[in-house]
Amino acid sequence: MKRLAFSLLLVPALAASACTVAGEAAEGRTKVVVGYQSKTINTVTAGTLLRSLGYFEKNLGEKYQVVWQDYESGAPITAEMLAGKIDIGSMGDYPLLINGSRAQAQGGDAHTELVAVTGYNLRGALNGVVVAPDSPARTLRDLKGKNVSASVGSAGHGTLVQALDKLGLDAAEDITTENQQPSVGASALQSGGVAALAQFVAWPGQLVQAGQARLLYDGGSLNVPTFHGTVVRRKFGQDSGDVLKAFLKAQIQATTYLHEHPLEAAESVAKETGLAPETVYLYNGPNGISTFDVTIKPSQRKAFEQDVPFLKSIGVLDKPLDVPSFFNDTYIRDAYGPSYEADVAETANGAALPGDPDKAGELWLDGEQSTRPSADPNALLKAVREAQGSGKKIRAAYVPDALTGTRWFADHSVWLRDGDAFLPFATQENADAYAASHPGATPVSYEAAVKEA
Incomplete structure (x- = not known):
């Protein structure tokens, strides 16, 4: 039986009542409060995964006490940051816009800054x-x-x-x-x-x-970049720059861990959130829908600016946002080191599968410690058939959409046959768009494609 969606299993995370301003704790340690969203898995390198790995605490040492607070969305994190009760947070691009706008409108010590990116998709497939x-x-x-x-x-x-x-x-x-x-x-x-x-x-x-x-x-x-990022209270960054640097170095370490240990990272996040590991891996694994990279890229800044009119049009952006003053890559540049400028221009997934990312697939078999990459959809289908024939349990098979490149579950994709090639699509709409310009393409079920490839 397939695992039920986590929406039916878990009570939504409630805002913790013990929110505390960073300050001297009773035992003499300084508290640092981090707000994150465990189920928003595009932020795991600044939240769920980072917390489980303990890198931030290790970087800080015994002088500090890190308080992690889990929320279901970015809105309560913003509210707590404006009240001075959360120092560092992570959320998606639209909530980030609202965060910056409200912080700038409130003025004073409330100002916030976007200091790093967690994960992104340049086409908007998140x-x-x-x-x-x-x-x-x-x-x-x-x-x-x-x-x-x-x-x-x-x-x-x-x-x-x-x-x-x-x-x-x-x-x-x-x-x-x-x-x-x-x-x-x-x-x-x-x-x-x-x-x-x-x-x-x-x-x-x-x-x-x-x-x-x-x-x-x-x-x-839609072909519009979407991303999630790390936001900090400006005053906290100014007063506790070493602490923020320790956090960003920990985020970089967690990103490296995710790239080097993708299956372990997916299982860890799944355990913490109640999400299916196979779903976490769809987004966070090699060639995943999310590319994890802490650098702030020009395309993300541009998309961010273009999102402002939309949020204003639906009435959730009360005040104009000074976008240039909201972006601050000074801290991440310092934490990252001399290769930052070169890596800003890099958009390849840091955990890429071998071969053409627009064609490469991946098979995850139960009981195996690593996945099996496939060069193209036909090769993936053959691998699935061989696994079925040998009685091996398939946990998941992943394949990129032939039109948009969006990685999706092979058994939930729409398939077309075009000559000797079998082509997967994440949606019926994408399949129809391809077929409209390729009259020889014909529909085929996933089961038939597995048998015929």
Whole structure:
């Protein structure tokens, strides 16, 4: 039996009542408070994984006490930072915009700065829209007149609105948006209360892998960068620069660990969050949907600036944001070292599979300590057939979408046969777009593709 989606297993994380300002603890140690989102797995190198590895504490030494506080979204982290109760936080690009805007509006010691990136996807594939497995919808157009669950102001919501706009549809007029936390929206989708769910990593993958949803829209089709990052209270950075540097060095160490030990990292995050390891690996593994890299890239700054009008249009950005003053790469440059400038220009996944990333797949078999890479979809299908024939249990098979490159589950992909080639697509829409320009391409089921490859 497939694991149920974590939305049905875990109570959403509540804001801890023991939030404390960094200051002298009773035992003489200085407290440093870190706010993170355990289930937002694009931030694990500044949150869940980093906490489990203990790198920050090791870098700080016995003089400090690190207090980790887990939240379901970025909004409460921002509220606590503005109150001076959280020193360092991590969240997605849209929540970061709101964080910076509200901090600048409040003024004084409330100012915050984006000091590093955790993970990103240059095409926007970290976000997606899912529907029930038996939904008749083939594209976003089919959601016209329907109710769609989204966390208003989140990156998932932004993807939905921008994608509808590209289709000539108005999110305010053509659909009804139910403003819900991800776990609530997941339950609403399964009960039939909404026709679709628009959310960020890792909700689309988790629901699809559990057999409770089907990906309707691949955020990679939007081709707009999305990322998550580390934010700090400016005053904390100024007063405790050594502590912030220790955190960023720990984040770099956690990123290296994730690249060098991807399976162990996925299992660790899964254990801490209740997510399926196979879903975590979909995003965080080699050639994963998320590329983990702490450097702040020009394309991310540009995308960040372009997101401002959208957030203003939906009324969640109260005051204009001075974007240049919000970005501060001084600390990460210092922690990173002399190769920073060269690595800013690098966009390849630091944990890449061998071969062409637009074609390479991966097979994860139960009981094996490493995965099996495949050069292309045909090779992956053959590997799946051989594993099935030998009686080996397949934990997951991953393959990139032939149109957008979005890594997805092979058994939940839409497959076409074009000559001797079998081509996977994360969504029916992507498959239809390919078929429209390749009249020889014909649909084929995953099971048939495995037999025929």
